[in-house]
Amino acid sequence: MHSVGIPTGRASNRGQIGDLSVESRAAMSAIVEISHSLEFSAAHRLHNPNFTDAENLALYGPCNTLHGHNYGVEVTVRGPLSKETGMVMDLNVLMKLMQSEIFEPVDHKNLGTDVPFLEGVISTAENLSVVFWDRLLPHIKGGEGCRLHRVRVTESRSNRVDYYGPAAS
Ligand SMILES: [Zn+2]
Numbered sequence: 001m002h003s004v005g006i007p008t009g010r011a012s013n014r015g016q017i018g019d020l021s022v023e024s025r026a027a028m029s030a031i032v033e034i035s036h037s038l039e040f041s042a043a044h045r046l047h048n049p050n051f052t053d054a055e056n057l058a059l060y061g062p063c064n065t066l067h068g069h070n071y072g073v074e075v076t077v078r079g080p081l082s083k084e085t086g087m088v089m090d091l092n093v094l095m096k097l098m099q100s101e102i103f104e105p106v107d108h109k110n111l112g113t114d115v116p117f118l119e120g121v122i123s124t125a126e127n128l129s130v131v132f133w134d135r136l137l138p139h140i141k142g143g144e145g146c147r148l149h150r151v152r153v154t155e156s157r158s159n160r161v162d163y164y165g166p167a168a169s
Contacts, residue, residue, distance in 0.1 A: 029080040029081065029083075030080070030081045031078065032078070032079070032088050033076050033077070033088075034076065034077050034078075034088050034089060034091055035074055035075060035076040035077075036075055036094045036095050036098055037072060037073065037074040037075070038072075038073055038098055038099070039072050039073075040071050040073070040102070040103050040106050040107040041069070041107060041108055042071060042106050042107065042108065042109050042110070043066055043068045043109070043110045043112075044066070044067070044068070044069070044110065044111040044112055044123040045064060045067070045112055045123075046059075046060040046064055046123065046124060047060070047064055047112070047122070048122055066110075069156065071106075071128075071154065071155060072154035072160075073102055073152070073153055073154075074151075074152040075094065075098055075136060075150070075151055075152075076148075076149045076150040076152075077089050077094060077140060077142060077146060077148055077149060078146070078147060078149035079143055079144075079145050079146030079147060080143060080144070080145045080146070082143040087142070087143070088142055088143060089141070089142025089143065093141075094140075097136060097139050097140075101132075101135040102135065102136075106118075111128075118131060125153045125154070125159065125160070126153075126161050128153050129151045129152070129153045129162070129163035132153070133148065133163050133165060136151070150163065151163045
């Protein structure tokens, strides 16, 4: 005959985990996500030079005309919480990386003509998220197992895209 409900053993384990000290919790390598966000202003135009003007207008509509956005970029790094430092990665380092690799090259620029690493790239938010990922990836260095997890780009309050890297499905 089987009893219904939570087995006694599991219930008592749960109680023990709740009683763990701060040191014991840290030793369990909690996986934590840290994020930093910034905003930049830029002009762009969605246009594929392989298409005719009429095709571009049909595909991109008003976005085929030069216009601007106040973009948001949020970058998330995920990894084990270091017992020694209490950090996954220094958030100040992530902030400086995002300033140098993203903000400074693109803020108050025309994304179609002024940014060398966007040359030949149709500046959709989707493409921006991939390009920003590729720029940040070589510089992400935190504790062991720490990795770039997500790059989120927002064009407006209503529209956002998320990129989790080439291996994510
Ligand atoms: Zn736009």
